[in-house]
Amino acid sequence: xxxxxxxxxxxxxxxxxxxxxxxxxxxxxxxxxxxxxxxxxxxxxxxxxxxxxxxxxxxxxxxxxxxxxxxxxxxxxxxxxxxxxxxxxxxxxxxxxxxxxxxxxxxxxxxxxxxxxxxxxxxxxxxxxxxxxxxxx
Amino acid sequence: xxxxxxxxxxxxxxxxxxxxxxxxxxxxxxxxxxxxxxxxxxxxxxxxxxxxxxxxxxxxxxxxxxxxxxxxxxxxxxxxxxxxxxxxxxxxxxxxxxxxxxxxxxxxxxxxxxxxxxxxxxxxxxxxxxxxxxxxx
DNA sequence: GTTAAAGCTTGCCCCTAGGGTAAGGTCAAT
DNA sequence: ATTGACCTTACCCTAGGGGCAAGCTTTAAC
Numbered sequence: 001x002x003x004x005x006x007x008x009x010x011x012x013x014x015x016x017x018x019x020x021x022x023x024x025x026x027x028x029x030x031x032x033x034x035x036x037x038x039x040x041x042x043x044x045x046x047x048x049x050x051x052x053x054x055x056x057x058x059x060x061x062x063x064x065x066x067x068x069x070x071x072x073x074x075x076x077x078x079x080x081x082x083x084x085x086x087x088x089x090x091x092x093x094x095x096x097x098x099x100x101x102x103x104x105x106x107x108x109x110x111x112x113x114x115x116x117x118x119x120x121x122x123x124x125x126x127x128x129x130x131x132x133x134x135x136x137x
Numbered sequence: 138x139x140x141x142x143x144x145x146x147x148x149x150x151x152x153x154x155x156x157x158x159x160x161x162x163x164x165x166x167x168x169x170x171x172x173x174x175x176x177x178x179x180x181x182x183x184x185x186x187x188x189x190x191x192x193x194x195x196x197x198x199x200x201x202x203x204x205x206x207x208x209x210x211x212x213x214x215x216x217x218x219x220x221x222x223x224x225x226x227x228x229x230x231x232x233x234x235x236x237x238x239x240x241x242x243x244x245x246x247x248x249x250x251x252x253x254x255x256x257x258x259x260x261x262x263x264x265x266x267x268x269x270x271x272x273x274x
Numbered sequence: 275g276t277t278a279a280a281g282c283t284t285g286c287c288c289c290t291a292g293g294g295t296a297a298g299g300t301c302a303a304t
Numbered sequence: 305a306t307t308g309a310c311c312t313t314a315c316c317c318t319a320g321g322g323g324c325a326a327g328c329t330t331t332a333a334c
Contacts, residue, residue, distance in 0.1 A: 081261035124218035
């Protein structure tokens, strides 16, 4: 007895927004749901599971393209776990790269901020570092 | 004797792209440059300094809105270094927050990846964690 | 002096991953 | 019957660009 949900109910149940669900459908992540005579989308339990799957994957930072692949793997009983792990490792590498970039910015900017007096004088190491060759003129 | 540069030369000299320079002008970060009779943009040395300033600030991850504020402070001789530092501290807080989010994802996903065998079997802890209530059915 | 290449102009569409809003149709309760 | 909540599509907005097209200008070679 499949309980059917409108998009708002599916959104609440999955933790997504109705807008995001329509967006995912448009992007081809989801099969087109059934519609009432009036055109309202109706989601069954299996589709709700997919929405929850997407929500969890978003929480881990996967992009929509990566989630598309993950969904295909999930729904393929002949998948090889190798493929799943490879996707995850690639994403982990991207995450590590972003963290490194941010930490680099953090370190540089923190040093500059530490050298800025934060008083009523106009002199500040931060602006001095941004300004080319130490002179506004 | 101000040496004037076309947009391509200014791009090379500043490390930005011509496209980005036009974009910053459109966004109101830069005053509109002079033009030749034919409509070519011409940048003087002071404007080149501003372009380099923007490029450095981008490297530190400041948003265009933040750079707008930084430029105004830079050009205001009566600025208080307090204001500059406050902007930097706010940006540092944003950076720290992003790093924390990414590290959280990293930790969760790394644990899942470690539990995935990466062989030809379909079973993988990553998919199991994404799938709601431990069952595809 | 002419011509071809490189550079410039504006305008448009694309990307991620959505948010916001508007105009209008539908459903349920009062 | 009306009201309010919900649904539909379509469009513009964000940040920070990439890329292309059509057309004009400048420069350099021949």
